[in-house]
Amino acid sequence: MGKIKSMFLPPSFTKxxxxxxxxxxxxxxxxxxxxxxxxxLGKIEDGLITDVKLLHQRVKPAFVECNPEAIADxxxxxxxxEISKWKLDWHSHVNMxxxxxxxxxxxxxxxxxxxxxxxxPVMIVNKSQSVYxxxxxxxxxxxxxxxxxxxxx
Numbered sequence: 001m002g003k004i005k006s007m008f009l010p011p012s013f014t015k016x017x018x019x020x021x022x023x024x025x026x027x028x029x030x031x032x033x034x035x036x037x038x039x040x041l042g043k044i045e046d047g048l049i050t051d052v053k054l055l056h057q058r059v060k061p062a063f064v065e066c067n068p069e070a071i072a073d074x075x076x077x078x079x080x081x082e083i084s085k086w087k088l089d090w091h092s093h094v095n096m097x098x099x100x101x102x103x104x105x106x107x108x109x110x111x112x113x114x115x116x117x118x119x120x121p122v123m124i125v126n127k128s129q130s131v132y133x134x135x136x137x138x139x140x141x142x143x144x145x146x147x148x149x150x151x152x153x
Contacts, residue, residue: 011135012119016088017148018049024152026052030092031127039066041074042088044121049088053078071114089136090123098124098132105140112138121145 018026022042029038029052043051056070075083089111091104100108100122108122117138124132129149134142 009119009137011137011143011145013044013121013135013145014143015146015148016044016047016049016121016133018150020150020152022049022052023150026090026125027129029054030094030125033092035094037092037094039089039091041086042090042121042123043082043085044087045085052088052090053086088121088123090125093124093126095127098126098130100124100132100142108136109139112136123147 026042029040038054039057040052040054042049042053053074055066055074057066074086078086089108104122104124111120112118119135119137122134122136122142123145131147131149133145133147135145136142
């Protein structure tokens with residue numbers, strides 16, 4: 001989707017709510033791995049983030065690499081009937097701020113190309129449970145997405 005075209009389209013997502021299951025799961029992923037970043041996809045159903053999964057990846061403290069084969073493997077795992085629900089592109093920033101880095105913007109652009117320019121939600125979460133979330137509209141452009149976290153006791 002071109003920059004000008006995206007200026008005239010409303011964001012596909014403006015608010016997303018985590019189910020308790022998905023919120024606990026994403027926090028387990030980002031805390032159990034220690035001081036390494038991780039990346040994955042999230043399943044969205046009727047405005048709810050109902051599940052998150054990790055992709056096969058190579059991780060380092062401020063770097064994560066996921067190759068196209070890992071994405072293809074994930075698509076085969078969830079199946080063609082379910083793949084359209086796995087829209088959320090998420091990763092962790094361990095103990096850093098959750099604002100997107102230049103590398104993040106480059107990765108979002110690649111994912112946008114793979115998704116044929118369709119909008120998609122992007123999320124960065126850290127160990128203190130801070131969350132950045134936006135609807136990626138193309139070429140380093142996002143619109144904010146409100147995130148509702150469950151109260152987990």
